[in-house]
Amino acid sequence: MNTVILEDNEMDALMMQQLCISDSEVQLLGTYDTAAGILEHVSKEKIDLLFLDVEVPDMSGLELIEKLPYQPLIIVTTSNKAYASDAFDYDVTDFLVKPLITKRFKKAISKATQGFEKRNKIALSSAASELYVRADGKLIRIPYDDILYFENVGDYIKVITNDKVHIIHGALKTLAEKLGHPRFLKVHRSFIVNLDKVIDIEDCSIQISKRMIPISRAHKSIVMNSINLI
Amino acid sequence: MIEYLREWDKCAHSTLRMKSTQEVEVNHGYKFSDKLNAEFLQESYGNNLEFGKKMFSIFLESIDGDLEDLQLAIHAKDYVHVKGVAHKIKNNFTWVGLPQLSSVMYKLEMAAGNKSQTLKDDFNEFLSLFKQERVTVDTEYTRLSDHLSCNQ
Numbered sequence: 001m002n003t004v005i006l007e008d009n010e011m012d013a014l015m016m017q018q019l020c021i022s023d024s025e026v027q028l029l030g031t032y033d034t035a036a037g038i039l040e041h042v043s044k045e046k047i048d049l050l051f052l053d054v055e056v057p058d059m060s061g062l063e064l065i066e067k068l069p070y071q072p073l074i075i076v077t078t079s080n081k082a083y084a085s086d087a088f089d090y091d092v093t094d095f096l097v098k099p100l101i102t103k104r105f106k107k108a109i110s111k112a113t114q115g116f117e118k119r120n121k122i123a124l125s126s127a128a129s130e131l132y133v134r135a136d137g138k139l140i141r142i143p144y145d146d147i148l149y150f151e152n153v154g155d156y157i158k159v160i161t162n163d164k165v166h167i168i169h170g171a172l173k174t175l176a177e178k179l180g181h182p183r184f185l186k187v188h189r190s191f192i193v194n195l196d197k198v199i200d201i202e203d204c205s206i207q208i209s210k211r212m213i214p215i216s217r218a219h220k221s222i223v224m225n226s227i228n229l230i
Numbered sequence: 231m232i233e234y235l236r237e238w239d240k241c242a243h244s245t246l247r248m249k250s251t252q253e254v255e256v257n258h259g260y261k262f263s264d265k266l267n268a269e270f271l272q273e274s275y276g277n278n279l280e281f282g283k284k285m286f287s288i289f290l291e292s293i294d295g296d297l298e299d300l301q302l303a304i305h306a307k308d309y310v311h312v313k314g315v316a317h318k319i320k321n322n323f324t325w326v327g328l329p330q331l332s333s334v335m336y337k338l339e340m341a342a343g344n345k346s347q348t349l350k351d352d353f354n355e356f357l358s359l360f361k362q363e364r365v366t367v368d369t370e371y372t373r374l375s376d377h378l379s380c381n382q
Contacts, residue, residue, distance in 0.1 A: 008318060009318055009319075009321050009322070010288065010292075010322075011285060011288060011289065011321065011322050011325045012321050012325075014284070014285065014288070015274065015285070015325065018278070018281055055317060057314065079320065079321065079336065098321050098324075099270070099321055099324040099325070099329070099332070101270075101273065102273050102274055103273070
């Protein structure tokens with residue numbers, strides 16, 4: 001995995017470098033102490049994994065996520081546990097509290113490696129054009145073209161199609177990973193939309209059919225980067 | 231990219247490439263002082279004492295300047311700078327086995343954020359605690375350096 005580190009503490013950065021280079025899955029491309037350094041790097045070279053210190057001098061690490069042109073796998077590192085809830089809104093892979101514990105750090109890399117492999121697998125199977133859901137003891141085929149959006153309700157997900165609503169058990173995050181098609185985009189912690197079905201986009205919402213679907217702050221830049229805006 | 235990290239990157243890569251049974255034996259048998267957080271130091275540096283030595287060395291080279299910087303900023307009531315320096319150095323104490331001082335530095339960072347009037351007293355209290363521990367860190371660095379040179 002092509003990896004970069006954002007960390008403004010010299011000793012923390014050295015420890016992270018040490019742990020990264022001892023892992024064969026990680027190819028360390030650079031270490032930066034400002035968010036601007038990361039933005040410059042990603043504009044020139046694609047990265048797969050970002051170690052992100054939330055508190056750096058020029059901007060918050062979470063603001064940086066919003067400015068990235070695409071979202072790599074992200075492992076957040078911070079001394080302040082209070083950032084955890086916000087960080088997970090950005091679908092980060094892991095959240096490490098400093099001081100970094102070697103075993104915990106390795107576990108985070110292992111999680112990122114799994115995520116990376118999953119992404120590669122999805123990229124290979126992006127030709128998929130349908131999914132099957134379990135309902136009434138049957139597997140029902142739903143072409144991607146029929147799906148408007150997915151809505152998370154408790155432990156269930158509603159699959160809203162042109163003319164039906166299917167209810168399946170599961171989590172939206174897992175579903176997003178399984179869908180593996182760029183047309184499906186998570187726009188809120190409770191919604192994945194089919195971009196092909198969007199009628200219009202306002203500041204904080206997307207209209208699909210007659211439904212207004214909220215866009216969260218954490219997902220807004222990803223939405224804007226996914227559309228062909230002229 | 232940060233220059234010191236680039237240099238260290240090259241150095242660390244080359245150390246890893248050369249890692250051998252002999253190096254494992256060199257590291258074997260060293261025990262960190264119980265006056266420090268020995269368990270954490272062992273987990274962090276147990277497999278690479280050279281790296282541990284490097285971390286202790288960076289700490290000892292930078293800490294006096296950082297604390298002086300902090301003291302001047304406190305004197306000038308430059309709360310933003312105090313907060314920034316405290317934030318930047320607080321974890322360093324943990325990397326030399328002094329997590330309790332990282333916690334005190336964190337409180338100092340928060341106090342600066344709140345423009346606390348007790349900042350000067352809090353800092354003096356920190357200095358008094360650190361003065362006692364500084365000797366332990368110095369001793370550990372010397373002991374670690376001696377262990378590594380004896381086993382080369």
